[in-house]
Amino acid sequence: MKTFLALLLAAASPAAAHVTVDPAEAQPATYTRLAFRVGHGCGGAATTAIEVALPAGMTVAQPMPKPGWDIAVEPGISIAWRGGPLPEAYYDEFVMMVRTPDRGGEALAFPVTQRCGEAVAAWTQLAVAGEARSRFPAPMLQLAQAPGAVTAGPLTLSNGWTRAAGQGAQGVGFVTIRNTGSEVDTLVAASSPAAGRVELHTSLREGDVMRMRPVENVPVPAGGSVTLAPGGLHMMMMGLTRPLAVGQVVPVTLRFERAGQVTVNMAVQSAGARTPTAMPGHQH
Ligand SMILES: [Cu+2]
Structure with a gap:
């Protein structure tokens, strides 16, 4: 038939x-x-x-x-x-x-x-x-490739974003890392001209309290992805050297074991933002 x-x-x-x-x-x-x-x-x-x-x-x-x-x-x-x-x-x-x-x-x-x-x-x-x-x-x-997406070898980094914060305060940084390669790669360090130093953190729930802990590195599995996002893994920008205002863009350089260094521009969202972009018709 x-x-x-x-x-x-x-x-x-x-x-x-x-x-x-x-x-x-x-x-x-x-x-x-x-x-x-x-x-x-x-x-x-x-x-x-x-x-x-x-x-x-x-x-x-x-x-x-x-x-x-x-x-x-x-x-x-x-x-x-x-x-x-x-x-x-x-x-x-x-x-x-x-x-x-x-x-x-x-x-x-x-x-x-x-x-x-x-x-x-x-x-x-x-x-x-x-x-x-x-x-x-x-x-x-x-x-389409996400706006502002950058690649380093088999890695694609996209949706870099941060939140508005004052000079001297701590900032956060989020990004999605996709690995189309056949071997794991590992994020080992990050730095930014907008911060004294940048640490890799994770968030853990202990009882009713969310706590942050430094982590040594962040593995990105072969053929997989890792999203640094609120409530989980994130970059912590210690001692902001300048205020971050909504609409600005902040460069962060990430260093990977295999792929080397790659710089992502993080879009500054409002202080309470939970996502990298506004979602039309779904803002609650
Ligand atoms: Cu943190």
Whole structure:
């Protein structure tokens, strides 16, 4: 049946033959509206379901209701619209709001299964390097490198941020470090012209009290990432040499065992900020 449909689809409308996602590119770690565009049915039959599989790590994905369509959500797994039908000759869009994962530079696949009664078109094939473009490609969303992201060998550092603080006070520093290499690397030191010295700290809960402790280093696993964030690992800028004001940028140089030194610009957020950027529509 699938082969038969494949032939039909290929013959029917090669130009508008794919389910696609709009936009095709987005920023990492931001709220983004995604529209899945459906330009035709399954080889003549009207569309009765669009089932979208979510990429790993997409923990926030909210479907937009659609008159005439029932919605089924499996959190973090899939979103499906069932109903219609959407006639073969019509065009429609199925919309969701997502928070993109903090993995700048990655291409996210959204395999889509389109059903037309009993018939099925599976837009689920992933591109393979060196092979011709698939006839049934999964819609892809390319994540841009995070603004201000810097690389050192296989390491990408992004989302550097700090909080407003006065001269002479202690400042904090946060950053996400991704290691696409096959060997662990280790953050061993940090320094900044804005601070007398910079220590690596972790936060621990002892009873009802959060305490900070210096740590010798911060390992970044091969193929993994580490996020320095409020309530956990952070950089402590001891003795700020100047006040840090919201909107400014503060350079911090991190030293890794393997990748060497790399400088990240940390954006100064408000004194109470919990995240590196404002999240539209979700500020509480
Ligand atoms: Cu600290």
